[in-house]
């Protein structure tokens with residue numbers, strides 16, 4: 001550790017050092033203008049750290065380094081790249097306690113969830129360590145037999161990586177893992193709410209032996225200035241973004257100037273369909289997972305629960321009982337299952353969506369009232385919700401589950417698809433043919449069948465419609481960071 005790292009002395013009794021500066025060319029450095037900004041703990045409002053606030057000059061320095069390092073990294077033998085990723089995977093697990101605590105402190109999720117994110121996030125490095133040595137090519141003949149066609153795969157080039165606050169570690173590793181495996185360098189801008197985890201990840205990559213300049217991290221309170229510079233420069237070749245559809249649209253427009261490759265993981269509005277023949281135990285368990293992972297602050301969160309009229313009463317009662325039993329509090333306390341929302345705006349949004357639904361006739365089966373202080377919001381189930389409520393067409397991003405009723409499969413599919421988003425859907429039924437039939441008709445990139453969890457490093461994560469472009473994870477994830485090149489050779 002260097003003297004640029006500060007110790008965490010918080011409400012918890014854990015003490016360790018973590019970086020607070022920009023990471024450029026393998027060195028910890030202050031922002032050129034010397035600015036810093038506060039990172040706060042959403043559970044207490046206390047300032048956790050004051051970290052470097054990068055601007056355009058820092059963005060330029062970081063990108064210049066990534067561009068200058070690109071060729072050497074692309075030329076690094078795949079096995080070496082693979083072993084660095086593998087070491088980084090092991091180091092993440094060795095430092096799992098520190099990483100999980102940083103995630104809990106800056107983002108708010110309970111420590112058990114944060115540990116889950118650390119394992120999930122680490123797995124992308126292990127997976128792509130394995131993919132790094134399996135990037136093949138192809139050889140074929142032209143139709144007339146006169147030309148050999150040799151297809152190679154090459155790194156796209158320097159990548160701009162921009163991530164949200166809800167999975168501060170995993171959203172970074174899910175992009176940086178395949179980028180490094182493919183031979184791309186990176187400039188990385190994490191969310192301003194959760195930069196500490198991202199800086200710690202850079203520290204781990206450096207411990208793992210990543211050469212200087214391959215990954216560069218710029219933390220900032222002016223994302224438009226920093227990312228705008230990178231996209232405008234013409235030097236970066238790829239944008240990999242996870243965040244809201246609203247910001248995604250802005251970045252897509254900016255990336256179009258230099259016709260950059262893009263991977264866009266955007267918002268969701270997931271339908272959760274419980275058929276009349278569903279196993280209700282499984283459906284309730286699935287709803288708890290799909291709704292409450294990350295306090296509902298997940299793009300995959302069940303946003304609209306469509307439950308068949310025959311089972312809606314039983315499902316709602318049992319689901320509400322489970323939701324009511326979840327324990328709220330600061331994430332580092334033992335047994336806490338629901339932490340605070342990320343900030344006051346998020347809390348106000350959730351309160352206003354619930355108020356609107358209740359005014360339009362929804363019945364509160366549990367929750368619905370926020371405690372008088374702090375950013376905690378209780379797990380809430382709303383029954384008899386009218387389809388024209390605001391929360392039916394909005395990404396809720398909080399622990400609120402509206403239950404709608406349907407009477408036949410066609411209606412469920414029509415209503416599930418009646419949204420601009422298409423990230424994930426969940427189906428609960430005992431009939432496998434029905435599950436395949438419904439899955440085939442749903443306009444989404446992923447379907448959970450009798451499960452509330454689809455995120456898996458081995459699967460292709462991503463959406464259709466306004467939920468994005470591209471897939472992350474599995475053997476597909478590395479494709480986003482590779483270009484085809486074809487060599488035509490006359491056959492004599």
Ligand code: NAD
Pocket residue numbers: 162163164165166167171189190191192223224225227228242243244245247248250251264265266267268298299300395423463467468
């Ligand atoms: P956000 O879009 O506000 O911010 C995401 C990132 O973009 C942050 O790093 C932010 O600093 C940056 N940013 C914001 N404005 C920018 C601008 N003008 N120019 C450049 N960068 C800018 O999203 P958020 O609130 O951090 O995250 C929540 C959103 O992320 C939700 O919509 C959620 O569905 C989505 N999300 C999607 C996935 C997925 O894989 N599909 C995963 C997690 C989160």
